[in-house]
Amino acid sequence: MTTPTVLGRWADSLARNGARCAIKSGPRKVSYGELAGRAAGYRAAFEGAGRPTDPVLIATADPVEVIAAVLGCAAAGRTFAPVDPRLPAAVLDGVLAALRPGTVVADAVGREALAGRRLPDGAGIVHPETLEPRAWSAEDRPGAAPEDRGYVYFTSGTTGRPKGIRGSLEAVHHFVDWEIAEFGIGEGTTVSQLTSPGFDAFLRDAFAPLCAGGTVCVRPDDGTPVGEGLARWLTENEVEVLHCVPTLFRTLRSAALTPDSFPALRAVLLAGEQLHPSDVAWWRGLFGGDKELVNLYGPSETTMTKLFHRTTEEDAHARLVPVGRPLPGVAARVLTGPGDPQDALGEVELEVPFPLLGYLGEDEWRGTATTYRTGDLGRFRPDGTLELFGRRDQQVKVHGVRIDLGEVENALRGHPGVEDVCAAAVTEDVSTALVAYVVAPDVPDAELRAHAAQLLAPGLVPSVFVRMAAIPRTLNGKVERRSLPRVRLQRAADATRAPQGPAETRIAAIWSEILGLAGINRDDDFTLLGGDSLAIARLMDRVRHEYRVDLPLRAFLQDPTVTGLASAVTDRTARSGS
Template identity: 40%
Template sequence: MTFEAIHDLVGRTIGRSPDQVAVETPQGCLSYAELDARAAHVANALKAAGAGAGAFVPVLVQDRRDLVAAVIGILRIGGVFVPLDLAAPPARLRATLLEVAPEWAVVGSPADPAALQALSEAAPTARTVTSGPAASPGARREHHRSGADDPAYVFFTSGTTGRPKGIVGRLGSIAPYIRWETGLLGVEPGWRVSQLVSPSFDAVLRDLFVPLTTGGTIVVPPPETVLDPAALARWTDEERIDLVHTVPSLFRGLVSAAVAGDRTLGSLRCVALSGERLAPSDAERLFGRYGDRIRLLNLYGPSETTMTKTFHVVTREDLARPSIPVGRPIPDAEVLLLDEHGRPAEPGTVGEIHLRTPHRSLGYHRRPQETARAFVPHPVTGDPDDLVYRTGDYGRLLDDGALEFLGRKDHQVKIGGVRVELEGVESVLRDHPAVADAAVVAAEEAGAAHLCAYLELRDAPGGTVPEAFDRELRGHLRERLPDSAVPARFVPLAELPRTLSGKIDRRALPALSPRAADHTAGEPPRTTTERTVALLWLRTLPVSGVGRDDDFFASGGTSLLVVSLLALVNQTFAVTVPLRDFLLSPTVASLAAAVEKELLAADAPLDDLFAIQGPDLR
């Protein structure tokens, strides 16, 4: 197929549908013509500032209208867009900018204080341009003639040292995937596609370019809506969303809240999931309420191979499987499963997943050795010009030929769909003056993945971590790492177990047992509602006991675990507790009070509350 740049495909949509709404946000809307004018302003301003082909340009904006205009404007001059999330910890923003070392950056109009602060500290000489105002109708439209192998973007993941690691994307790799997905789903002009993912993850490319290449609309919810299952279900329904891209953790909360709130989701045609394993029970909940009307896609593919490389259309037959497969390769992709000797694995046996595609990324930004370790000559033919990507994931082929994803082979995991390098978390922990050494492992309880950190402290024996130190350590991590990389549990040991060579012996780490919450010596839950909420709390967090005044976040909770907890609460009580109500006081007692408030508002009798069987809370 002849190469056509993704922004040229968007340009064709602009020509066909100038008055159609391209981007709809809480701050306002942009038509395709207005988007074109804003993108022209960004391109012209960058050119005037000296930027051109190959320039790495961070985008530090809150308003998604600004994000879309900046991305297209940067591509029009042949630049490389680096979208950053201003909600990230300031230390993370600084570290990412230091890795990019940009000479130019795009900021909002007016610029966000977090963007200006990060730039002043990490890139003080960078020339900034704003994403607005729109260029005048007669202004020159920049258009660099790009090549398929030109770099187009950089998305950062966590590195093994705690430093962000940039994945440089190939321009020619975006359009083939977008064409494939729009063709598979039959996306048409007018489709409304939700934009839920952070701009700092490559999944945002789906959210932007699926609608923009077909005459659809990118629809952005209020920021507080994404992690509030009830609000997200209401928004999806009321905003008549046709297509949602998200991770299974958010999908679980969305469907549970939609069922509890009796939401019809009448416009929703498809949910495409990626980033985590999809549990059959989550698919069953969707089919049980909405039948086969809403298509469910399970996608797999690391950022290094551009968004997605295998897919599976989930059916009712899949509900009997132990896990939902990630399916078969999309066009121009091939899956190789290799055993520990580098030979093709037999069907039904476990092997490491290697992906072969001409649409792979260009490698890691300024890390040639890591790039060479990850992108290797074809392991069967040995052809040095035929590179495949070693995913580090395990999988196996099922009897029907579908690929089953089984997990990681190394120290990299996904929590809530976000890639986390365990060694990076360990490195940041060791930076704390009280921590002599650390070993971080991934665990799963009640279908939710979380991290556990074993700590060797400098001046304290093994036992339990005092509450004040727990808070201090979490604050240290949250300043430097994304929320998903903060361990839910800290387990202090007198010494970490080691091999004869002195390395940490992870196989000898003590088995994880449920941990008592910090305040279980306090007052136990009083009412039936509180006891029921407490049992749901225990299903969500890695604790064995809970008091009515226990703080969710002090007990190891994260933003994604909030989604899981509220989904359970909404499903159990058939109410919709707003996220903001819970965050005001994230305790068992306050959540139970919020449940009873919603029950009273719905005129439901409180004496009909049912007790859930579970452990004694006292």
């Protein structure tokens, strides 16, 4: 491969105005020149460490350092693999075993996470705190151009071990080049960076503005803002293009938005999970078509977005919001059987105009050198836009009936009161039931069951409806099925374990609202009840709003129970004199 164009475009932005703000992180502003100095420092560190073919593991909590290290790797022709240093120890062990890095970039958080982990023999650690910036010059490096050795991003695999997805900077450039042109990103455009460094969408959020002379606005140090906090962050930073998953986007419903909110915002680009007609109706009801709402689709295996759809008024009243049409150079196909009708459901296959590099190790690739079978079920509308219907592998048997969980979920989503849903076959003792986990606060079970019965064959109607405040999802928007609570949820709190006192009683009530569970006990663990990272963020936002205290996240994680949180809030309130 030749010089990665994405690196060349960033260097062009640097050459045009090195004093322009490249990254904004709270009050901290990093210019293009400063970023280039750190990238050059990393490049020098990498060129003297290990073989050129040895990958670089980037385990740092600071997004500025992640971006600088990625640029340094690209300039040095080294494969980079960013991870979130807060991953569980067992997952980090799996990453290290699969990647075998020759160099590790680790700040204090990363070094603590890696302490006691076995690194490959000879692997060196680069400390961002002591890195010496260098002068950036494209002519510094001998030879014509650094090789595009791309990146590796890890995702969960069906075997339980991390699966490494390989990609190229050529593929990143394909997306970045499209987004810059499609959404008018240019010098001074501020683009949000709310994605964990451990997902390939982090590269989207960083390179789209940096390659156009814009500014990357990274999330606050205390985590992803939600609700009112997210609204305030978008306004104060004058974000023009917002990238996020629909789950995070929906938290804005709790903010007191008006048609005058977000004067700088031009477009909201949503990916990672299904966008619902109710999302479109709510947003357009506030802003009309002035602030575009765009649905994006593309698996990590093909590098970020491969189809997009600018939502319209019709989508607010549709059964499904389509994922749209392919980017230039991309082809989308629906694989159906011989004789199937034109609108039959089939597995979606994507073909891209660059090489696909597959997985690390021996994981089987479902496609060819330029195609990938996604495992998603879809079909084309008469107008040529693609709509999705869940996963091909979401088929279960309940009482001998084969059920596609995606079909059940889509039927329930058709009810206007259903905000989100996840269907599952749950086995308890010797019986199996079809369960629907639903976010539908104002719709009785009987109404949901009747609605499903009108659209689904007998045997496909859920027998149990579990109420949720939000469906637990991973950071990249996929349902985290392991975090779904057990069916036996509507329990009465035991008298000996019931919340005690006004603080515990109120905290338990907040938990019930967020998790959608009744009968919260005083020693229940928030995370074991299905509280994912976004639910924790919502909880801390509620506590901050109701008690007027700024409680550090670590204070909650030390004892994530009703008793522990009530005690921490009471103690912090007393010390602040509130």
